[in-house]
Amino acid sequence: MSGWVVIAGLGPGSDALVTPEVTVALAQATDVVGYVPYVARVAPRAGLVLHASDNRVELDRARHALEMAAAGRRVVVVSSGDPGVFAMASAVFEAVEAGPDAWRDLDIRVLPGITAMLAAAARAGAPLGHDFCAINLSDNLKPWTLIEKRLRLAVEADFAMAFYNPRSKARPEGFARALDVLRAACGDARPVIFARAVSTPEEAIRTVPLTEATPEMADMRTVVIVGSSLTRIIARNGAPIVYTPRFTPE
Amino acid sequence: MSGWVVIAGLGPGSDALVTPEVTVALAQATDVVGYVPYVARVAPRAGLVLHASDNRVELDRARHALEMAAAGRRVVVVSSGDPGVFAMASAVFEAVEAGPDAWRDLDIRVLPGITAMLAAAARAGAPLGHDFCAINLSDNLKPWTLIEKRLRLAVEADFAMAFYNPRSKARPEGFARALDVLRAACGDARPVIFARAVSTPEEAIRTVPLTEATPEMADMRTVVIVGSSLTRIIARNGAPIVYTPRFTPE
Structure with missing residues (x-):
């Protein structure tokens, strides 16, 4: 039997936002790998092994998934949102590139999902209705100076902006600095949407x-x-409804 | 009976990428409004009126949907991909803002979908795995000078980039200019992915x-x-697999 790895996006929280192709992949899997709260969203069943792991062990998790697929297992790596947006797909391909040559010929597929910024935008109206950018504000993964540079250039380009991982207990001050940079660069009172836990019972949207x-x-x-x-x-x-018009005047 | 407007994303083409909440909305609708090829993706049934219209009449279509909802109909406005990304959601809210006050109190919901860039990214690997931007290259909606400015700033910010509407019969030369700007600004041989008709029988991916x-x-x-x-x-x-790593070195 041939193994495979599917890197699947579960969407932001509600089952009503999980695509049918992800549901099919989960039904065919022998193993599900992922961060604890995402694996908890997969219904247990006979014949399915759930491998829940802690945050910040993305590469270990990716290698584990690839090893199991190489041994013939059918493995779904679950991400919240879309696996290609600040999530597990890049981690799996980092592991492939650094791993044994045989991993390159594994059957590896990425199944897209509803990413958090688009679920949040839909709740607020259409704030990303024209050109926009998506920035991960975590400086675990890049120097803070690069984050500030990107914020300034994004404002100069007049993109709407979506920020992932704006704030964590380990980085309480970064988002305050980001807001300072934005206020200085924008110089206006444009709307900011804080969208928490979209599509879950804890959802809260504030503009x-x-x-x-x-x-x-x-x-x-x-x-x-x-x-x-x-x-x-x-x-x-x-x-209120928040939206960005399709037209930019000359 | 209370009317409503749902602005729904059908995803890039395959039914396997339509979210369950969009399927439910279509099952409850009395009317479906949209561009001809998107309305053609909705299965006809008794009690459902399909209103297919031409491209470039987005505001007329939006007003029609709002008028029907105000009259008690349950209307789904269908978009390809995600309705909040270069699609119908902004057009509906433009119509709301310019329309009668009563339209503001209508039940209007946006249901997100799998947008083309994320479906394309999933097929190629994870090219949008770190900070990125999305730019509509059509200059029907904004001056070309602004497109060039955004391209240069996006390269300076070192975003990965996704381009919607790169080329049409009416604008054959714009994309050639965009490529010239990118080559001059990037100065390297970074990968470019052309993803056509993702998730349909005509799908073609070229890097x-x-x-x-x-x-x-x-x-x-x-x-x-x-x-x-x-x-x-x-x-x-x-x-090949194309991916952008999660880490940026200092």
């Missing part, structure tokens, strides 16, 4: 002007979206 | 070095992904 955004509005489960200079707010009863 | 990319490799159904300076290629039997 504030950049001038009023504070670091503690974000945590590890929050994705933050900052509008471009053209992003608009439609006031109404209940939560 | 070439930036130095060898030509305009005719793209058409209206192609999304183009350009790596960052760190994007890697893993050679193997069959198509």
Whole structure:
């Protein structure tokens, strides 16, 4: 029997956002590998082994998945959101590149998922409705100077922006610095959306002007979206609609 | 009976990439509104009226959907991919903002979908595995000078890049200019992925070095992904794996 590795995106939380092809892959798997809370989203069944591991061991997890596939197992590596956006797909390919040649010929597929920024944007309206960028604010993976440079250039390009991993207990001060950089570079009160745990029972969406955004509005489960200079707010009863128009005037 | 508007993403083409919540919305709808090829993806049934319209009439279509919802109909506006990424969500909210006050209190929801760049990235490996941007190359909607400025700033920020609407019959020369700008700004042979009609029977994925990319490799159904300076290629039997590592060295 031929083994395989599928790197699958479970979407932001709700089962209603899991694609049918991911559901099929999970039904065919012998093994599921991933970070504890993501593996917990997979229903146990006879014949399926769940391998839950801690955060920050992405390469170990990737190698384990590849080893099992090489031994003939059918392995699903689960990520939240989309596996190709700040998630497990790059880690698996890093392990492939550094690993034995035989791993290159394994059947490895990536199944996309609904990534957090697009689920969050949908809840708020359409803040990413024109050109935008996605930046991981964690400086575990890159120097802080590069993050600041990207923030300034993104504002100069007038992209809408989505920020993943804005804040964690290990990095309480980084997001405060990011907000300072943005306020200085933008010089306006464009909307900032804090979208926490979208599509789960703990979902909370809050929109504030950049001038009023504070670091503690974000945590590890929050994705933050900052509008471009053209992003608009439609006031109404209940939560406002935030959207970026399709047209940019000459 | 209360009407509503759902702006739903059908994903890039395959039914296996349509989320369950979109399937449910289509099952509850009285009316489906959208561009001809997207409406053609919805199965006809008794009690469901299909309103297919031409491209470039997005605002008319949006107003029609809102008028029907105000009259008590349950309307799904269908987009390819994700409705919040260069698609119908912004058009609907533009119509809401310019329309009668009563439209602001309608039940309007956006249901995310698998957007083309993430489906394409999954097929190629994980080229958007670190910070990236998404740019619509159509200059129907913005001045060409702004597109060139964004390309240069995106290269300076060392984002991976995804380009929507790279080329159409009405704009044959724009993508050639974009490639010239990228070659001058990047100065390297980083990988460029041309992903056409992903997840459909016509799917074709081609990866070439930036130095060898030509305009005719793209058409209206192609999304183009350009790596960052760190994007890697893993050679193997069959198509190579293209991925951007999670780490950026100091």
